[in-house]
Amino acid sequence: MKRIARSTLQTAVNLAFFAVIGTAILAATFSLTHEAIENTIEAEKLKLISQIVPPSQYDNDILRDVKNVPADALLGTSAPTIAYIARLKEQPAAAIIEVVAREGYSGDIRLILAIRPNGELSGVRVLAHKETPGLGDYIDIGKSDWIKGFDGKSRITWGDAQWKVKKDGGQFDYMAGATITPRAVVKEVNQTLQYFALHRDELFAPTTVSAITTVTGDSK
Amino acid sequence: MKLTEIKAIFHNGLWKQNPGLVQLLGLCPLLAISNSAVNAISLGLATTLVMAMSSGAIAPIRSYVPNEIRIPVFVLIIAVLVTVVQYLMNAYMYGLFVVLGIFIPLIVTNCIVLARAESFASKNPPLASALDGMAMGLGLTAVLAVLGGVREIIGKGTLFSGIDLALGESTQSWVIHVIPDYHGFLLAILPPGAFIGLGLLIAGKNWLNLRAEAKQHSKPASTPMVGEAAQG
Numbered sequence: 190m191k192r193i194a195r196s197t198l199q200t201a202v203n204l205a206f207f208a209v210i211g212t213a214i215l216a217a218t219f220s221l222t223h224e225a226i227e228n229t230i231e232a233e234k235l236k237l238i239s240q241i242v243p244p245s246q247y248d249n250d251i252l253r254d255v256k257n258v259p260a261d262a263l264l265g266t267s268a269p270t271i272a273y274i275a276r277l278k279e280q281p282a283a284a285i286i287e288v289v290a291r292e293g294y295s296g297d298i299r300l301i302l303a304i305r306p307n308g309e310l311s312g313v314r315v316l317a318h319k320e321t322p323g324l325g326d327y328i329d330i331g332k333s334d335w336i337k338g339f340d341g342k343s344r345i346t347w348g349d350a351q352w353k354v355k356k357d358g359g360q361f362d363y364m365a366g367a368t369i370t371p372r373a374v375v376k377e378v379n380q381t382l383q384y385f386a387l388h389r390d391e392l393f394a395p396t397t398v399s400a401i402t403t404v405t406g407d408s409k
Numbered sequence: 410m411k412l413t414e415i416k417a418i419f420h421n422g423l424w425k426q427n428p429g430l431v432q433l434l435g436l437c438p439l440l441a442i443s444n445s446a447v448n449a450i451s452l453g454l455a456t457t458l459v460m461a462m463s464s465g466a467i468a469p470i471r472s473y474v475p476n477e478i479r480i481p482v483f484v485l486i487i488a489v490l491v492t493v494v495q496y497l498m499n500a501y502m503y504g505l506f507v508v509l510g511i512f513i514p515l516i517v518t519n520c521i522v523l524a525r526a527e528s529f530a531s532k533n534p535p536l537a538s539a540l541d542g543m544a545m546g547l548g549l550t551a552v553l554a555v556l557g558g559v560r561e562i563i564g565k566g567t568l569f570s571g572i573d574l575a576l577g578e579s580t581q582s583w584v585i586h587v588i589p590d591y592h593g594f595l596l597a598i599l600p601p602g603a604f605i606g607l608g609l610l611i612a613g614k615n616w617l618n619l620r621a622e623a624k625q626h627s628k629p630a631s632t633p634m635v636g637e638a639a640q641g
Contacts, residue, residue, distance in 0.1 A: 200477060200478050203482075207474075207486070208485060211485050211488075211489040215493070218493045218496050218497075219496060222499070225500035226496070229499070229503040230503070322599070323595045323598065
């Protein structure tokens with residue numbers, strides 16, 4: 190009995206030894222790479238944002254001028270997200286919001302939108318989707334320019350009737366054989382513009398330092 | 410280490426015991442990520458790196474690990490190495506990291522990695538084990554590359570699309586448009602294309618094997634012995 194206990198203990202110590210070494214290696218790698226990882230992620234975000242808001246249109250530190258956006262049915266979100274606020278000489282230039290189109294052909298389509306203070310779209314991009322390759326994926330900028338059709342559009346020029354694909358009597362192009370995908374995207378963009386109209390002032394309110402809770406890293 | 414041993418290890422990994430065509434281990438990434446050449450080669454090389462490192466790391470400690478806990482220890486080592494690779498890719502190859510996504514951490518569950526640790530690295534010296542891991546990984550990469558390339562050409566009419574994600578934006582012009590103005594063949598890109606492609610590759614390898622065997626039988630008895638020895 191004693192012998193069994195001892196050999197079990199030895200085995201456990203042995204396993205723990207490897208676990209400790211493994212954890213140490215991971216910790217070391219993490220501390221060596223986490224700064225580079227954060228930098229790459231920020232650079233990627235800025236690159237994406239520059240597609241929908243030209244860098245010449247803002248001069249603030251956009252990744253740190255953020256607002257917490259609670260989950261909202263209009264945005265299709267089920268968890269709080271962050272909005273990035275672009276400002277030029279302290280004046281609001283655009284709000285950048287991540288939203289989810291819930292009615293994609295195969296699951297959620299994640300979008301990022303930039304809306305100017307007057308409610309006009311500065312640009313829209315698809316962040317992630319699972320639409321059929323070769324059919325529904327033309328919403329992706331890598332496949333076609335379809336998504337650029339939103340540039341400059343707003344709910345001022347068009348009402349709900351126009352915010353539909355042409356097949357449903359609206360203004361937006363679609364490709365034959367894949368109507369569900371663009372329908373979902375157009376609907377979600379329209380809803381986001383409605384959300385923006387309701388929450389415009391909160392989004393563009395000056396950001397106080399204490400409000401920034403979600404952005405990690407040093408404050409510059 | 411003798412040259413013949415090294416040769417045998419590589420012959421095993423790349424052809425005779427090829428993980429993708431013969432052992433049929435690690436099919437999850439093989440089928441899922443082989444829809445383009447760049448994806449396939451990238452994941453193949455990441456797997457190769459993990460296999461070479463894990464086999465090389467397991468061999469020197471093989472006599473210190475009690476038999477009962479060797480599998481958890483091997484899995485632990487593999488998981489640590491995969492996570493290290495994942496951190497490095499996240500930091501320095503972000504585009505590719507996003508494309509390969511969940512399949513990088515899933516290298517841990519790729520049974521070929523554990524299979525080589527268990528069947529080779531736990532019984533052989535470090536150098537031979539690292540080489541075995543590398544040869545097996547390269548064998549898998551080769552199958553992935555062919556499958557990815559064929560699926561991409563048939564499915565999209567291009568080759569090496571997305572290479573800029575791996576090697577930087579300046580390489581975007583390296584993408585080859587094999588068939589200009591091609592409308593694509595969806596089946597090749599979707600999972601069934603992977604199964605059909607892999608089936609054809611296995612059939613091709615078996616056909617080559619049969620042909621080599623037939624050749625040996627028709628020749629006089631003196632030569633086959635040499636070929637046989639090299640294969641063993």
